Amino acid sequence: MISSVFLLRSLVFLLILMLLLLGGCASTEVLKPTGESYMQRHNDERTKLTHWQMNGKIRVKTADSSDSANLLWQQNGQQYRIILSGPFGQSGATIQGDPYQVQLLLPEKGAYQASTPEQLLHDYFGWNLPLSHLFYWVRTLPAPLLPYQSNLNEQQQLAQLIQDGWEIRYDRYHEALKPMLPGRMKISKGDLQLTLVINQWQLEPDFAQLSSFR
Known part of the structure; x- marks a missing residue:
């Protein structure tokens, strides 16, 4: 027969567990607006x-x-090269360009060109991603000439940008870098979400000048 003391202890344990779970679900990061x-x-x-x-x-x-x-x-000034490798990059898809032209290079299918990276991503992958804005967002900068909202986390780090209908969340930073740059970020709009996990940054890298596509 189960003793009343055992039942009481079990009920107390369950109550504490429920409170802890509810507290965990309710706790969210508090953000506050950045100052000018x-x-x-x-x-x-x-x-x-x-x-x-x-x-x-x-x-x-x-x-x-x-x-x-x-x-x-x-990224070399205004010229860039983005290499994607497996699985959706398969054996290596390369997006490279400058402000005037962008190319998608596929090892077995040749080259595709467009006037903007957004057009190229939409035509080939079917994605409506603002790659031109991403050049700024990965550096935790708002894209120029567009209004935005920005918020800080409790560590006084930029945690959120809202711009052009997109929400950009900075979940983790490489704090040893000066200035700090993201280690993990999410960009979302409607049903579309892009997550970047950045394992390594190299600032002022020693790579050859990227080819021009003008």
Whole structure:
């Protein structure tokens, strides 16, 4: 026969467990708006970053599918090269361009050209991703000439940008870098979500001048 003391202890344990679970579900990160002076300093530091290389992973999720790939992004001023490798990059898809033209290079299918990276991504992958904005967002900068909202986390780090209908969340930083740059970020709009996990940043890398496509 189960004793009343055992039942009482069990009920107390269950009650504590429920309170802990409810507290965990209710706890969310509190964000607060950035001030104008904060964003001025923040933007001044990161606008100077025009030559860099990042390595990591990318995942694109839509209402109908979820695809991921390894990512290598080289940025040399206004010229860029983005290499995607398996699975949706397969044996290696390369997006490279400058402000005037962009190419998609596929090892077994040849080259595709477009005037903007957004048009290229839409025509080939069916994604409506603002790659031109992403050049700024990966550096935690708002894209120029567009209004935006920005919010800080409790560590006084930029945690969120809202711009052009997109929400950009910065979940983790490489804090040893000066200035700090993202280690994990999510970009979402409607049913479309892009996640970047950046394992390594190289600032001012020593790579050959990227080819021009003008």
